[in-house]
Amino acid sequence: MKSVFALVDCNNFYASCETLFRPDLKGRPIVVLSNNDGCVVARSKEAKALGIKMGIPAFELKPLLEKNVLLAFSSNYALYADISARVMSTLELLAPAVEVYSIDEAFLDLTGVSHCMDLEEFGHSVRKTISQNIGMTVCVGIAPTKTLSKLANFAAKKWHKAGGVVDLTDKARQRKLMALLPVGEVWGIGSKLSARLNKLGIQTVLDLADASPAFIKQQCSVVESRIVAELNGESCLALEQVAPTKKQIVSSRAFGERITSKEMMHEAIAEYISRACQKLRKEQQQAKQLTVFIRTSPFSDRQRDPYYANSITTALTHPTSDTRDFLAVASKLLETIWKDGYRYAKAGVMLSDFYDEGVYQVDLFEPAPPAYQSKALMTVIDTINAKTGSKVWFASQGASQAWSMKRAMLSPQYTTKWTDLPVVS
DNA sequence: TCTGGGGTCCTAGGACCC
DNA sequence: TCTGGGGTCCTAGGACCC
Numbered sequence: 001m002k003s004v005f006a007l008v009d010c011n012n013f014y015a016s017c018e019t020l021f022r023p024d025l026k027g028r029p030i031v032v033l034s035n036n037d038g039c040v041v042a043r044s045k046e047a048k049a050l051g052i053k054m055g056i057p058a059f060e061l062k063p064l065l066e067k068n069v070l071l072a073f074s075s076n077y078a079l080y081a082d083i084s085a086r087v088m089s090t091l092e093l094l095a096p097a098v099e100v101y102s103i104d105e106a107f108l109d110l111t112g113v114s115h116c117m118d119l120e121e122f123g124h125s126v127r128k129t130i131s132q133n134i135g136m137t138v139c140v141g142i143a144p145t146k147t148l149s150k151l152a153n154f155a156a157k158k159w160h161k162a163g164g165v166v167d168l169t170d171k172a173r174q175r176k177l178m179a180l181l182p183v184g185e186v187w188g189i190g191s192k193l194s195a196r197l198n199k200l201g202i203q204t205v206l207d208l209a210d211a212s213p214a215f216i217k218q219q220c221s222v223v224e225s226r227i228v229a230e231l232n233g234e235s236c237l238a239l240e241q242v243a244p245t246k247k248q249i250v251s252s253r254a255f256g257e258r259i260t261s262k263e264m265m266h267e268a269i270a271e272y273i274s275r276a277c278q279k280l281r282k283e284q285q286q287a288k289q290l291t292v293f294i295r296t297s298p299f300s301d302r303q304r305d306p307y308y309a310n311s312i313t314t315a316l317t318h319p320t321s322d323t324r325d326f327l328a329v330a331s332k333l334l335e336t337i338w339k340d341g342y343r344y345a346k347a348g349v350m351l352s353d354f355y356d357e358g359v360y361q362v363d364l365f366e367p368a369p370p371a372y373q374s375k376a377l378m379t380v381i382d383t384i385n386a387k388t389g390s391k392v393w394f395a396s397q398g399a400s401q402a403w404s405m406k407r408a409m410l411s412p413q414y415t416t417k418w419t420d421l422p423v424v425s
Numbered sequence: 426t427c428t429g430g431g432g433t434c435c436t437a438g439g440a441c442c443c
Numbered sequence: 444t445c446t447g448g449g450g451t452c453c454t455a456g457g458a459c460c461c
Binding site for chain 1: 444445446447448449450451452453454
């Protein structure tokens with residue numbers, strides 16, 4: 001059976017979430033900033049038209065913000081995650097199989113049902129339903145492979161006369177589109193590979209599609225040869241309905257204020273450990289390896305503000321998901337990489353080497369795992385924090401957290417917090 | 426005088442994605 | 444003054460084993 005995939009992608013997702021409950025902002029240039037109000041991560045159509053580039057630091061926007069030409073928002077992940085969940089559950093009703101690929105996009109597998117419907121019509125009905133139920137605008141790209149559906153989606157976004165839907169199941173249409181796009185537009189071809197392929201005489205997506213997979217494999221790797229097959233309509237990437245278990249968990253943040261004292265850094269690391277362990281328990285995993293890293297800003301003037309970055313990884317004696325185990329080790333690790341006299345801008349921790357709870361083979365010569373009732377206590381903490389919004393914490397995380405991130409322009413949590421519910425008067 | 430071959434595992438680094 | 448966070452996969456090279 002010929003495979004058919006649809007890629008549904010929300011337009012300017014974070015920016016659109018911010019305007020959902022603020023109809024007065026429709027048609028205005030707005031941007032959403034990264035954590036710590038650092039740089040631009042999303043822009044409304046109007047902000048793009050102003051020439052605001054993705055990823056530029058927030059301070060460059062100051063003149064526009066002061067003149068009230070532009071409005072900026074701190075990232076409000078509680079809001080975005082909730083809107084995303086609504087979009088995804090609506091898609092579940094519309095398609096037989098859905099893979100949630102990221103917070104704002106999903107692949108639909110239409111393979112079994114494509115013969116009994118008009119695909120373009122289906123795309124428009126998805127758009128209409130999401131718009132009516134949630135108020136979010138999406139674009140739909142339809143094609144025989146995931147890689148081609150990504151290209152179709154790109155076309156649907158870029159060419160307005162398409163009306164937000166592009167059906168790329170036709171071979172001739174595929175080739176026509178591929179001839180127009182530079183090879184860097186392909187999903188999985190970034191800037192480095194793009195430059196390398198250009199040197200080999202491959203400029204357009206069509207050039208890559210017509211290249212020999214063996215040649216591409218030899219020049220790059222199997223991943224890129226698979227992309228060539230996908231561009232030729234041979235589906236190599238299957239729909240993954242069940243998210244695979246994670247292999248690592250990272251928790252890191254840039255600080256709102258630079259950290260210069262070791263005590264503060266201990267607090268910050270303890271905070272990140274606590275977040276990471278909470279995620280780990282949610283995955284029902286235990287980890288045996290821990291990495292701690294700290295660094296100063298890579299952007300500062302090196303004369304005035306010298307650069308230092310370091311990290312250290314260690315294996316615990318046994319896999320665990322108990323926050324206290326990691327707090328103890330992390331504190332020791334930090335002591336080994338900490339250096340006085342620097343202005344630290346960011347730090348983080350990483351958990352890796354995961355085991356399912358209870359399957360670890362204990363080494364005869366290892367010390368026995370501690371006997372305290374770890375799981376019960378952690379469950380209580382997680383349950384309380386889920387209900388109250390993190391009211392219980394370990395003393396080492398610190399009570400004031402003077403270093404915590406800046407979110408000066410945060411919008412209300414319209415859909416996830418009773419006190420923030422929008423009021424209609 | 427002559428010094429193999431094949432395999433696995435781990436890690437660091439590089440590339441990509443949203 | 445001020446520049447995000449969280450992931451995945453692949454490859455090459457070294458260590459180690461028989």
